[in-house]
Amino acid sequence: MKCLGISSHISLGLLALLAGCSSDSSSTSAVDDLKSSIEGDIEGATENNNVCLNDGYSAMQGATGEILCMDSAGNLSFWINPDGSFGYPESSQEAGTPDSNSSASESGAASSDSTSTENIESSASATGSTETPASCADSKALYTINGVSYYQSAQGYIYYYDGACNQVKVESAVSSSSAKPSVESSNDSQPTVSSSSVTPVENSGDIQTPQSSASTTPAENNSSASTATSNASTSNGNSPTIKYAGAAATIENDNGCVNIDGGTVTITCAGDYNFSGNGDGQIQVNAASTDKVELYLNNLTLSHSSDAPLYVHNADKVVVNLESGTTNTFSDASTRTTDYIKADGTKDTTGAAIYAKDDLTIKGEGTLKVTGNYNNGIHSSNDLRVRGNPTINVTAKNNGLKGKGLVDIEGGDITISATNGDGIKSDECNVSGTDTTITEGKGIVDIKGGKITITKAGDDGIQAYNYVFIRDSVSAPTINVTSTGKGIVSENRVYINAGKIDISSGDDGVHSNMNVYFNGGYTTIAAPKNDGVHADSTLTINDGTIYVTNSYEGLEAWYIKANGGITDVYGTNDAWNAAGGNDGSGNTSQGGQSNWGFPGGGGMGPGGGGMGSSSGFLTITGGVHHAKTGSGDTDGIDSNGELTISGGVVIVECQISGGMGGSFDSDGNANLTSKTVLGFSSGSSEKGSNYSVSFSTSSYYGTSNVAFKPTISGRYMVTTTGQPSQVSNVSSYSKSVTFPSGSTVYYNE
Template identity: 65%
Template sequence: MLTRNCLGITSLVAGGLIAGCSSDSSSTSPKDNLADATGTITNACVYDGYAAMQGASGETLCLDTEGTLAFWINADGSYGFPEATPGSTENNTADPIETSTDVGSTMPSDSTVSADKPAEDSTDSEPASETQSCTTDKALYTVNGISYYKNEDGSLYYFDTDCNKTSLSTIAPASSSSENSDDPETDASSASRPGLSSSETATPVSSSSNATPSSSAVTVPNSSASVATPSNGSVPAITYAASGATVENNNNCVTVTGGEVVITCAGDYDFSGSYNGADAQIRVYSPKSDSGVYLNLRGLTLSNTADAPIYAQMSSKTFVVAKSGTTNTLSDGSSRTKSYTYVNSNNETKVDTTGACIYAKDDLTIKGEGTLIVKGNYNNGIHTSNDLRFRGATTINVTAVNNGLKGKGTVDIENGNITIAATNGDGIKSDEGEDAGSIVDNKGIVNIKGGNITITKAGDDGIQAYNYIIVQDSVSEPNIKVTSTGKGIVSDNRVYINAGKIDISSGDDGVHSNQNIYFNGGYTTIAAPKNDGVHADSTLMINDGTIYVTNSYEGLEAWYIKANGGITDVYGTDDAWNAAGGNDGSGNTNQGGQSNWGFGPGGGMGGGMGSSSGFLTITGGVHHAKTGSGDTDGIDSNGELTISGGVVIVECQISGGMGGSFDADGTASLTSKTVLGFSSGSSEKGTNYNVSFTTGNYYGTSNIAFKPSISGRYMVATTGQPAQVSNTSSYQKSVTFPSGSTVYYNE
């Protein structure tokens, strides 16, 4: 880019612009030439025949009669010129393609954590950087760091920080800024949407039981038609009262019929007031080629007795923004009698019935600094058929008959204080691909990057996804609490716990996957007294973090359990750790048809294993396993057992049967120097010592010492006869488990 102040006479030659310029000029700004004698701006680009368009950063873009950018005028009055002719390769490089992260395409490595962690999802992150791409199309120009592209009709557009496609708007004479200067909440996305008005409208299609939009609405035959009257520069303000809705500053994109408000083009719209009725609805029907629709809630109570109060029928993206300092309450009817016939972006006629209090067919983002209360009396609380995102420190309280939050494509949470009560369904759900039984790339995902999430009640599962669930701290440390009748956190394919504080109380498994589970960080507490604390049909990999299973039937269960690190403190009334093939509780022996590590849907871990199969390997970490009484095993493998590293403490209260502290149906190798087993019966694997122990003393070897919480007379050690330890100060390291016990050891 070349920017300079220009002096003298400027001539138009062969459709181009030639100017006499000086980089050190201190002359009057060229903008002084834009006004006539009355001070009215007559031509923002100075020269006849040039169209003045509003740039993304406040500059004026000047396009010639062919729509080619000739020059621009910055806010400080300086001129800028394109460095390359449009169409040349010098300045026509495509934006970097955003990296896709299909975490299932790479085989994990035993020795590294990173191979088992999906890359952090940067999709729709805010603010966008220059390395982010919203398209693979080649940019025509880059002006002040913003890339511009051309539509088929020759008009220019760019992408804002949310990757919303934003068309340039014409600067009208004597125009004024349309930004909301009195808005106390700074919205980065608003700053990138100069003009706030759209260049397009769409024809709203009424529901079968609603009145036709009034004749005052601007009706156009297709989504590419222009608005006849431009916005006056102010955000439309819709106010609800007992009689219905009224609108001020109508930009010809708002139709009001009683309590029904239909939005037909992109931009910001403010909503306030209170209304209750069968027609209490904000409906968005905006061209998908347009930029996003922002529904700014500024103290709104909207109760629809028959349908959804917010219905985003079509848009590129819809944003529901709870403005700072406001409380907004939305509730829907407990039944549905309406259906909606409309034409979608593919020119297909669709018939739709809303299935949630906030119901969207396209991308939906919830944001803001205020409070949003959602009451889903019919089905789901908040639902979109595509991607559902949460941005900003919004306080959100959702109650729902079925699912609390459902983004069929993805659910992406960066921030917010979210409380969910789902009577019969899941707290949070994403199930793209489930109907077809196959993974859709980058869909069927719940991605939690920050925020505080409390699921006070889930009639089914707490958090459920078909493809994968990832909890990470790419924005802030997530704090998640789940109380569920079913499973706490569950995926048909993969679960990644990379960070955060997670507290689960579940009627079924605490964390469950039909394929693989990876713990790479975080602090996870689980109470699942009737089932497994953590269960993976295929692989359970523990690389880092803390896993505290306070109560379970079996603490950790998978066909292949491998612990490379981390801290585990597990109590199971049956086995504490169990490596066994097949589905949860099924004893399934059909392990064929799947490659190692169990990636992908369908089947378990691979290679045609026998009926008594399983692998349990510990190479690192610090682990405490405790069982209840009965025919119980501390650490049990239905196949091979290998403990070559790490610190392992087992307390097994076996009172009949076979097993004990360590058990394996196949070969067993216990070579780590920091292994201790305490049991009331002998252990099937490992070296047994007849050493009586009580709860009041430490016992161990020169490598490890631990004070048991049970009494007995059989101990397992790997470095010779264990004995009572009177002084623990000689040990180099110690770890206190979440349950309160401390282990001392030397590496």
């Protein structure tokens, strides 16, 4: 058995987990049927990544190594021991039924006396079982498995006690999921990527980054640098409640791990801490590097006159829980008067209103409002995660959300205004001298769901050094970006696999210094001064819709490969261009690129030695595409090297009014063999078969294979199947696609 990854805790309705179980024959038969079904599934599930099978179960990590398997209603169905044996809740008290005096019994659930069936492959032999110390118990146990009693907190999560009476929260055990690029061979010696499996290389489960080894611990000093110290405490099991009032804070239910000095509240060990009130002060987390600290916010308003209101010095991870129906507000000072000395002797200053040196997770159903007057809004020097469905509003002088190692968003409604910086940023990399290189597993923005609105970004909207990954593994995300710089950008790779994305940018809409992949979703881009989509190396379109409403050049890369999808592109210069571009980031020689963004890739270009000296490649094998240009020396589909259109539907409207080019242009070989190709232009095309056919905006034109009503008038058409003409009836065509701009193409495959 292999359990990979630990996600945030889940609240379970377990109070009636055994309701309905009894010793009568019909009930026993139903339980036996369940056992048989589960045993059969387990026996045949050796290749299944879900440790509790793929039938609606969720897995939780038990205290002694067992996996607790909950059904879709959140009830305990069975558990699997470390030795592979398993048990069921109808077994004896020791094997997992509620205590006879527990809440479950009081609510009508069967006690251990209500069943006479034996435990199949009893879990009594599980190793590591220890009875819960009697002195720890502060409430009635919910249930007991292998000698460990489990309890339910007021917040709804499940926990047990360790030998030192510390509360240990039960986490869900997440199975692994693979997401690796699938590299296929290609006749033109160029790498291609399959349309169904193009995803970045990840570690198993959630993308993990190594924990920081540095322990940063401040001492109080408002005027000079202070030296870090290490704090570690042991909780007595309580969950403190801290309330702010002005420059002071008070505590109830102290667990022995909270120090209060005026408005400064320092937390020194793992546990749950409840905060409310309105004050001027700081919450400091300075726990052990193995401690998980949970902060529950219930209408807390906290500002600080000279520092960050929330500072995580040290912990394994900190989770900020936003209680449902509450609004919680943090704002920091516009200056800093305190420096903190890190373990390596360098200075550290809180660079955000919420500033964490370790992993930080924000979750819940409440609202969080953050104003970063000094620099960033929310910052983690490791991983920043958003879980659940919180509402987060961030206004920042620099970056809105920054997770140096990772920004991982699964849900929520997030609004960001970043005056001078990026909306969302992850920038960790390896630095050697003046050079920086990619660090796998770091420098990642991974958006799996939620609604993200970046109303203003003084620089880029979403930026990652390694890669940006937009997908729908939780739900299809909705992303709206307004930026002065680029909309979505990465030094390495950009993957758009799902979601509805709307970008308005002062620079490129989507940009990568290496590769961009479109595998799904609906992306709308307005980038009037630069490129709609730009990749210094490769742009691959496998699926999804790309709608470039305005750009200098619509789609640009050294190598453009369209295998599928729908594109509707307008460029005032070229609509598609396989070469360098207006923003100056392209490189027509590309000799310095040594891989294509795949693991182990090294020199996969023509001739096997990087990209070589070729000027570009443009290949269309599938999809439905509409390309339109402005007037001037413009090209519809342009390659500074080779041009191949062997499949797909391609409609070009080129308003050339000088120079050379037209609907289709290439500086190398051109091979247009798809039967569903149409070019409309006011001047002849350099490539393809030109026909002198006048056209207007009032009629459809084409061949028996394809027809389109142009939005411009002219006198030259390009087709691949002979003389085009006016089409009076489009009902004879078997298929049609309406582009986002409103025009419809009719065609036969």
